[in-house]
Amino acid sequence: MPAGDAGAAHGMHGVNAFDLPARARTTGPTRNGPSAMKKTLGIILVAAVAAGLYWRDGIVTVTAPYVSGALAAVSPAAPPEAGAPATTGGHRQRAGGEGAAGSGSGQAAGSGRHGAGGPTRVATVSAAAEDMPIERRTIGTIASPANLTVTTETSGLVTEILVKDGADVKAGDVLVRLDSRIAEATVEKDRAALARDQATFEHAKETAARQERLLSNEAVSQQSLEDANAAVKTAEATVAVDEATLKSDLVTLDQKTIRAPFDGRLGAVEVVVGSLVQPETAIVRLTRLDPLYASFALSESDASLVRAAQAAGKPIAVSVTPLGATGAFTGNVDFVDGAVDTTSGTFTARATLHGVADRLVPGQSIAVMAAIGSTPVVAVPTVALQATQQGNVVYVVGADNTVTVRPVTVALSAGDRSGLASGLQAGERVVVEGQVRLAEGMKVIDASADAANARPGDAKPDAKPTSTAEAQP
16 A cells, blocks of 8 residues: 555544534434424324314215325435435435325315315204193102001910011911910800800790780789799890800900901011010011002192192102112102191102002102193203303204204203293204204205104104204305
């Protein structure tokens, strides 16, 4: 190697890399950093717009130009090859051209879509004038019409228990027997005394008849006949006393057998065999389970409606649902308390529920819905109501196909229908689906007409809305 070259080489090896100019140390990617960042931000923006368009219209073809442009913009440039700088520049230029073309096509597509208007479908129904039931919802309690503790009227030892705890019994079924030996002996004694005195009575009647025949023949005196008649009356009275005594002792004997006074279900038997019971000693609790009462309270402001319904002979229907359950039981109000509780400002009403044994239990809490009357209103589906800070509003489609935001006053609701006291007239059309995409003054085009005063519940589950409209900004 020539000395000059060797020195130059040595000089090159001795140069510190950090002494090289910054331009020599800068690589291609670092030199293009700001440009790449701009492209990345642009791609994110384009992708977000494309996603929004896809979500709005559900049309993949709309987002295709944006996606193709985005892919062209982010396609990495091929690393430069030695001796081919022009080719690399040309490649970048082509990529940029493709990106511009993609962006242009995306803009064209977006411009064309905006010009198309993007129709939004909404459903409408007609408001209807109707009598809507006035419903009151409250909490009540199940009660039994007969619930008592079975006791005994006499004293004695328990000799037999014929039922088990919790058993269902019928009226007259034997529950417990007490020691009845003394009562049975007393009854037998009464029957014997009655038989004796009846015989005496018969003999006295025969004697009086004989005395009467003898007196007709003047064989005896009048006094003898009178004495014979007095003996007959005495014997007759004695028989009557014996009969009464026998009846009394039969009652005492029957009291030794404790029976169910009505149909129902027993609680726990509170005595055992050998227990000595006295009058009023609790034997077992008996509860009637069918029918049952649903007792609940209504506000004093509803008293006039309830009284008016009763005066008109209209039944007040009640639906009862146990708390935490879904099945409902129905009945009619058959009792309304005539006094208002001054503490709570409520009065008590009661409905009778039949056929609910083993499904409702006395003392159980229930949710009660009572239809206490009806009132004329303009009814719309509840879904037509939109809550705002100023109150409820509905979107009304006018005769000129213009949407009007109308404030309304809700009088009451029943099921999926709401009754309006003001703000809407019968026959006006309200939007029930797609309200969030509407605004005051927006024009709509009815796509079909619905049946007058149609209810959502009257349509089949898979039926389409009764009327649809296309909204345009």
